[in-house]
Amino acid sequence: xxxxxxxxxxxxxxxxxxxxxxxxxxxxxxxxxxxxxxxxxxxxxxxxxxxxxxxxxxxxxxxxxxxxxxxxxxxxxxxxxxxxxxxxxxxxxxxxxxxxxxxxxxxxxxxxxxxxxxxxxxxxxxxxxxxxxxxxxxxxxxxxxxxxxxxxxxxxxxxxxxxxxx
Amino acid sequence: xxxxxxxxxxxxxxxxxxxxxxxxxxxxxxxxxxxxxxxxxxxxxxxxxxxxxxxxxxxxxxxxxxxxxxxxxxxxxxxxxxxxxxxxxxxxxxxxxxxxxxxxxxxxxxxxxxxxx
Numbered sequence: 001x002x003x004x005x006x007x008x009x010x011x012x013x014x015x016x017x018x019x020x021x022x023x024x025x026x027x028x029x030x031x032x033x034x035x036x037x038x039x040x041x042x043x044x045x046x047x048x049x050x051x052x053x054x055x056x057x058x059x060x061x062x063x064x065x066x067x068x069x070x071x072x073x074x075x076x077x078x079x080x081x082x083x084x085x086x087x088x089x090x091x092x093x094x095x096x097x098x099x100x101x102x103x104x105x106x107x108x109x110x111x112x113x114x115x116x117x118x119x120x121x122x123x124x125x126x127x128x129x130x131x132x133x134x135x136x137x138x139x140x141x142x143x144x145x146x147x148x149x150x151x152x153x154x155x156x157x158x159x160x161x162x163x164x165x166x
Numbered sequence: 167x168x169x170x171x172x173x174x175x176x177x178x179x180x181x182x183x184x185x186x187x188x189x190x191x192x193x194x195x196x197x198x199x200x201x202x203x204x205x206x207x208x209x210x211x212x213x214x215x216x217x218x219x220x221x222x223x224x225x226x227x228x229x230x231x232x233x234x235x236x237x238x239x240x241x242x243x244x245x246x247x248x249x250x251x252x253x254x255x256x257x258x259x260x261x262x263x264x265x266x267x268x269x270x271x272x273x274x275x276x277x278x279x280x281x282x283x
Contacts, residue, residue, distance in 0.1 A: 107190035145201030
């Protein structure tokens with residue numbers, strides 16, 4: 001009788017499998033596709049079956065090629081602005097005003113590109129969203145700070161000139 | 167990434183992003199500090215900053231100028247290089263390398279000039 005119970009228990013253990021490795025439960029160091037939904041596989045445009053026509057995402061006035069154009073426009077306007085501030089070398093309220101608006105936007109777009117590159121929405125949805133909204137809040141504070149500095153203090157170009165010759 | 171052969175292409179691209187990030191971080195930090203200093207009572211203004219910097223030794227001032235000038239100048243010239251690419255020019259291997267070396271050369275000369283002012 002004990003011999004029968006022993007063989008039963010050993011067979012039970014073999015049927016379940018005996019894994020000592022933590023990787024057996026699906027643990028991986030690299031998050032990889034863990035957050036990707038298994039139903040859509042990133043094919044967010046395919047609705048219904050694969051035999052139906054693809055529904056493209058809605059057109060966005062802010063994203064896509066308009067965003068690209070706006071980004072290049074800002075970068076281009078920064079060139080004469082920088083040259084003007086370096087050549088004039090002194091306080092000029094209009095240059096400061098333009099710099100105080102265009103520079104924060106330029107930095108914002110740069111930081112936004114870094115967020116989309118290193119924390120893509122498909123892989124890190126929570127980090128991506130929190131960083132994006134945090135960046136927007138911070139850019140607003142920077143815009144306000146530039147306005148305050150240009151109004152109550154010497155202004156951006158004059159600051160650089162003074163610091164450089166301190 | 168550390169096994170990829172060092173090439174001027176991706177080194178300059180990474181440097182463009184790094185210099186941009188550093189400059190923007192300094193700019194953002196300064197602007198935010200100035201904006202929120204009211205309730206914190208920090209007393210930041212341009213005169214205090216200039217007075218602080220004037221007390222530094224010349225070597226530190228030079229290091230400071232270099233660490234501000236070089237990223238700014240490099241990022242600006244490389245930005246122009248990016249805009250040239252956006253017009254569709256210099257998108258060949260030769261163009262990329264020529265413009266790359268031009269940017270590096272211009273950056274060094276300009277940084278030297280700015281540090282000596």
